[in-house]
Amino acid sequence: MELDSLYQEVILDHYRHPLHKKLSADFSAQVHHVNPSCGDEITLNVMIKNGLVENVSWEGVGCSISQASTSIAADLMIGKSLKQALTTVDSFSQLMSSKGTEAGDEEVLEDGVALAGVSKFPARIKCALLGWMAFKDAAIQSKV
């Protein structure tokens, strides 16, 4: 069924058991992002020190895609250099705009490749990008 390309088991796992979904007390930047058309919202904290992403944590409400994607993004970013992290975000953005033509590089995106199918559902791409864009925003804010 077409739906299975959207809701891969790994996505449903992240949705049911999201990672890093508890806001940390300390952060170098905190952002709040919403999808105004659907009402999904997340608050995301980052701790970036000396060019290293030490921690990412978040809280939010939304559909399985937005919540799973944020969980995947948070887990992926922790421990990366800021530069690597931002390259990874770009790689994921590119996958989301591929209209189903790309599978994604598992070396770079890890569980994130499970979201490749989302790119065939234009209405859901913004759900998948919510956490990633929040991270990018927070990372940029941390630098200043």
Added chain:
Amino acid sequence: MTPTFSPAEIRKDFPIFSKTMRGGNRLVYLDNGATSQKPRQVLDAERNFYEQHNAAVHRGAHLLAEEASIAYEDSRGVLAKFLNANDDEVIFTKSATESINALAYSFGNSAPSSRFALKPGDRIVVSELEHHANLIPWQQLAKRTGAELVWFSIDGDGRLDLSNAADLINEKTKIVAITHQSNVLGTIVPLDEIVKCAHNVGAVVVLDACQSAPHFAIDVKKLDIDFLVFSGHKALGPTGIGILWGRSEFLNQMEPFLTGGSMIESATMTDTKWAPSPKRFEAGVPNMAQAVGFAAAITYLNRLGMDNVANHERDLTSYALKKFAELRGVEVIGPKNNKDRGSVISFTMDGIHPHDVGQVLDQYGVAVRTGHHCAWPLMKKLGIVGTTRASFYIYNDEADVDVLIDSVEQAQKYFKV
């Protein structure tokens, strides 16, 4: 259901129902609260206007200009009759949203001596049920003028709490802007008391009829309201066309919102005298083909009979509410009985977000709306992030409801809740 009312026959007039949806399924279109589908008669009317009569209305000395003007004004007449209004009281806009903004800006542009002028301390009354279109323009007008925005609350069943009507609508109140039927919950707002309270203090009543006028008969004289808005595209008509109705004695005292061509009585380099309504509020070349298409849509509804439309939707809603009540893990948000409610059913599902519900339903050809339905404050009040909303119209039948219910059960299976 009246024996002559046949959704299956009606569907034959709508080309879109021959489309194959995801999963190879037929279209079960239950997103009528957002927009309706269009019958061939409406598409033909628009095409015929462009092919046979196209010219800028109320300008030009040629045959086409005459025919276009007649077609446009006849369309106004069809709309006026539909609302039991006078022709000069019906203004074509591009949407209901524009209609409400036209009112809000007109009031905001009023001279201080006008009955429509707002000053600090004056009141605008809305309700928690409002769509953003009937909230934000008033909220912003209040900010611009220093007026106070207050609102009716809803009770646990999604009905308007009118117990404090006389307090809310006090002698400071200038405008009461209220929805006729909630786009989220289906609640039909009882207008008698609200209109009485408003008129007792000299306030005007603006009715958002987007969710009501397409679904049951409206008589502006009986309702005793002062202004009404609705859009063509929710009533089988084209996009880009809406209605602003107002009492002519008010319209002719009001400032225009948009100025320019067509809306003047006379103009010099330094000054302008406004034309009377409706021209006063129709600056520029209007959406002519869309107005003609809108009238064709109303003619289609009139042929069915608005009472038959209302009865059909009432029966279908009763059937759907009964089916929903039998589901486990599914809660109808809003009135659970079929009294004073329209054919809109919002629901939430345990463990499945509305977007995911909508996605699974889509796999079965079922088109619904998910999310906050442009009524974010209402969602916050209800303490939910959003709902899945099924909204019915003339071409839906019990088989559509059955597919909806089956798909909801499939979503539960898919997400293992």
